[in-house]
Amino acid sequence: MSGEHSPDSDEVLGTRLRAELTRYSAPTGLRAAITQSGAPAPRRPWLAPVLAAAATALALGLVFLLVGPQMVPADPAERLVRSVVAEHTRALMWGARRPEVIPTALPWLTQESGIGLKQVFAGDDRLQFSGAEPVYLEGHRGIALHYRDADGHLVSYVVLPIAGFPVPDRRRIQIERGTNRWRPALMHDSGFSAWVWRQGELACFLVSDMVSDDDVERFKDYFVRVRVSTDPVPAR
Amino acid sequence: MASDEFHRLALEHLDALYNFAMYLTRNPPEADDLVQETYLRAFRFSHRFQPGTHLRAWLFQILRNTFLTFYRLREREAALAEDGVPTWDVPMFHDAPEESSGAVEAHTDLERALMRLPEEFRTVLLLAEVEGMALEDVARVLSCPVGTVKSRIFRAKERLRGLLQDYTKK
Numbered sequence: 001m002s003g004e005h006s007p008d009s010d011e012v013l014g015t016r017l018r019a020e021l022t023r024y025s026a027p028t029g030l031r032a033a034i035t036q037s038g039a040p041a042p043r044r045p046w047l048a049p050v051l052a053a054a055a056t057a058l059a060l061g062l063v064f065l066l067v068g069p070q071m072v073p074a075d076p077a078e079r080l081v082r083s084v085v086a087e088h089t090r091a092l093m094w095g096a097r098r099p100e101v102i103p104t105a106l107p108w109l110t111q112e113s114g115i116g117l118k119q120v121f122a123g124d125d126r127l128q129f130s131g132a133e134p135v136y137l138e139g140h141r142g143i144a145l146h147y148r149d150a151d152g153h154l155v156s157y158v159v160l161p162i163a164g165f166p167v168p169d170r171r172r173i174q175i176e177r178g179t180n181r182w183r184p185a186l187m188h189d190s191g192f193s194a195w196v197w198r199q200g201e202l203a204c205f206l207v208s209d210m211v212s213d214d215d216v217e218r219f220k221d222y223f224v225r226v227r228v229s230t231d232p233v234p235a236r
Numbered sequence: 237m238a239s240d241e242f243h244r245l246a247l248e249h250l251d252a253l254y255n256f257a258m259y260l261t262r263n264p265p266e267a268d269d270l271v272q273e274t275y276l277r278a279f280r281f282s283h284r285f286q287p288g289t290h291l292r293a294w295l296f297q298i299l300r301n302t303f304l305t306f307y308r309l310r311e312r313e314a315a316l317a318e319d320g321v322p323t324w325d326v327p328m329f330h331d332a333p334e335e336s337s338g339a340v341e342a343h344t345d346l347e348r349a350l351m352r353l354p355e356e357f358r359t360v361l362l363l364a365e366v367e368g369m370a371l372e373d374v375a376r377v378l379s380c381p382v383g384t385v386k387s388r389i390f391r392a393k394e395r396l397r398g399l400l401q402d403y404t405k406k
Contacts, residue, residue, distance in 0.1 A: 010390075010393055013365075013393050013396060013397065014365045014393075016346055017346070017350070017361060017365040017366055018365060018366055018368075020344055020346050020347075021259075021346065021347060021350070021366060022343055022347065023255055024251075024254055024255045024258040024259075024267070025251050025254065025255070026250045026251050026253075026254035026271065027254075027264075027268065030250070030254065030268055030271060030272070031247065031250055033272060034247065034250070034271070034272055034275045035243070035247070037272065037275070037276060037279075111354075112354065136304065139379070
């Protein structure tokens with residue numbers, strides 16, 4: 001090896017980035033604005049009693065919060081389901097931001113989401129594929145595929161890379177189809193149903209607004225269709 | 237650590253944070269807002285900072301997380317046009333367009349190419365190469381393993397090289 005670098009070697013590129021990129025300095029007013037916003041407020045004689053009253057009110061509020069119903073679920077599975085349902089609702093109201101067509105979008109989706117799809121359910125006579133997009137939920141990058149059934153129900157399939165994700169045992173339901181048998185959990189949040197299961201190091205969700213007994217049977221069928229034909233893996 | 241001392245140390249990184257914010261937002265007023273919000277959060281949660289750990293990486297982490305949550309959220313909202321009809325071509329994770337209104341103009345092919353990289357690639361190059369951060373600190377900012385940082389740097393440089401070659405051909 002000569003030791004010299006080609007014009008576009010990693011080292012040269014690194015040097016170029018350091019040397020050629022414009023270096024932006026913070027505007028003079030910004031430092032003052034930040035200092036001002038972070039500075040402690042001047043002392044005021046009336047502040048102590050007001051703060052004492054506020055602290056009392058806060059303490060009462062905390063007691064209420066502890067005794068009253070919890071707004072954010074403590075259970076990680078419930079919290080994730082809530083986020084996935086929120087994403088589903090967004091897609092329901094506004095559609096996928098970038099409805100991509102499978103399989104042409106797969107490389108892009110894999111790159112942006114960190115999830116690869118060795119095999120993917122691209123829709124059939126019951127469920128029509130409507131879009132795919134990367135998502136960012138609860139601090140995890142993931143992938144969402146959206147389908148729509150003949151009755152207009154939107155069904156969202158979401159995969160997030162959460163190794164050891166705890167699927168709630170008490171909510172598991174056995175689903176059999178031919179020789180296949182699965183035990184996903186059926187969870188509910190904000191009027192939506194979600195199948196929750198684990199596939200290797202990935203947490204998988206299938207969400208829809210199908211909550212009645214009849215609907216749940218159909219929702220089982222959708223689970224089978226997606227589960228059988230989709231094989232997500234973490235992209236390394 | 238005393239509050240005044242923390243403020244003083246944090247403000248030493250103002251220029252570096254602003255530079256990073258400019259390359260993320262490409263818009264001076266937005267970079268201002270992003271940096272201000274970063275410092276607000278840092279001051280508010282200064283008790284969570286562990287003295288002895290890398291303050292610089294901690295501040296960059298706050299800035300990037302703020303960018304991802306706040307600015308990306310706004311980008312999502314912008315995807316809905318005024319008439320209520322979704323504009324489908326505003327993806328959440330995307331190769332940035334070459335120019336956009338109000339954006340700071342790129343001066344060189346290298347800047348233009350860098351601006352076109354997806355955020356995670358642009359960020360990793362800015363932190364590791366431009367700011368000279370150790371891989372461990374970059375990993376902390378990005379909340380990912382060091383191995384992931386290495387592979388992203390490799391992939392980012394590959395993409396950057398490809399874009400630069402395109403500009404050369406043009």
